[in-house]
Amino acid sequence: MPELPEVEVTRLSFAPAIAGANILNVQVGKPLRWPLSCNPQSLKGRKVLQVRRRGKYLLLDLSHGILLIHLGMSGSLTFGKQTPVAGKHDHFDLFTDHGLLRLHDPRRFGAVVYADSESDALAVKLLGRLGVEPLEDSFDPQVFALGLKKKHAPVKQVLLAGELVVGVGNIYASEALFLAGIRPTTRASRISKPRAFKLHQAIRQVLASAVEKGGSSLRDFSNAQGQNGYFQLQANVYDRAGLPCRACAAPIKRLVQGQRSSFYCPLCQKP
DNA sequence: CCATATACCTGGCAGC
DNA sequence: TGCTGCCAGGTATATG
Incomplete structure (x- = not known):
């Protein structure tokens, strides 16, 4: 959750x-x-x-x-x-x-x-091994871009690993990659600096927006006062396999990476 | 060192 | 109704 x-x-x-x-x-x-x-x-x-x-x-x-x-x-x-x-x-x-x-x-x-x-x-x-906090100033785009360059794994799995940046889980990894226009399968090391900057910005934006919306209540999440979040209502790709992309109407695709589902738009997101 | 698979546990859902 | 198989927001640990 x-x-x-x-x-x-x-x-x-x-x-x-x-x-x-x-x-x-x-x-x-x-x-x-x-x-x-x-x-x-x-x-x-x-x-x-x-x-x-x-x-x-x-x-x-x-x-x-x-x-x-x-x-x-x-x-x-x-x-x-x-x-x-x-x-x-x-x-x-x-x-x-x-x-x-x-x-x-x-x-x-x-x-x-x-x-x-x-x-x-x-x-x-x-x-001890956690990466930097994405919503703090210590999340530096240059350092992030260089960090991606050193990772050969698909960028989705690099984000989930939490060594470069913490807090990005399965929902927000897919959502951030959509906003950045990068496919989840793209090798982190092959992401150019401008695209890394875009991803950096997308991560901050999607996480901040989700906090503002009270989080995502897909199945059972609610805050300590019992209130649900509603970020899931504006998800662009997560759990939307087969549904039309909100930007281009192409059907959203689902694939499995590291035993986890990833979702992306085949047209809006480039390798 | 790296990348991938496994394990933990319960419940909801689709399909038969 | 009940069974089976699959799926689910995470991550330490094992395995190759």
Whole structure:
């Protein structure tokens, strides 16, 4: 589900409300992708200072230590004063004096991991290899263009790998490549500097636009207040195989790269 | 080092 | 109704 826009929308929807909250209790459900790595009860009495984001991870800064939350493919958070009984897919509950933060994740590819700090070995293992943030100034077009030159793989897979730039998942990779007029199969190393600049701009534009639209709610995503996003309504290619391109009316094509679906317009996007 | 395949897990849907 | 096969927003790990 969640790529950078969905994670950021989630963060924005509960960060102000949880800031300063005291942790009263923690309840864990079925195992997630990785173990919490601490006794849940040891978090009682700590305070949630703020919520940051790095790539597709949320970082809850506690008065001591941090919680890294990843939503995997099907995870979503809710935060509120009410405490509905935990359903079969609710696997992590953080009770605070500001309300309950709950992770709902049917497929359990998500995770909540405790680390003493960002320099903790566990945190470094998860965050250490991430590329630059696409919506920050550190996402430099020149560096991006040079980075692409060094990769022989198809550009779609280079974007998904998250080593050059983080946060671009399966939806927004296809959408950004459409905006840039580049086919997903094009070898990254063969992308000229002007086209790399265009892709750089397209990535920023599509991610920023998606945050603005509240993310994409294809199946089950909603923010921590339970509100759906509506970026999917303006997707140009994602999940539109066989439908007419919004720009030229040619049928959108689907192909599989690295076991993931890619979508593109055969006329608007050049090799 | 690189590129590709596999694994984790559940649910929804189309087709029979 | 129920079965089967395929598909799904991610990514660490194994394999060649």
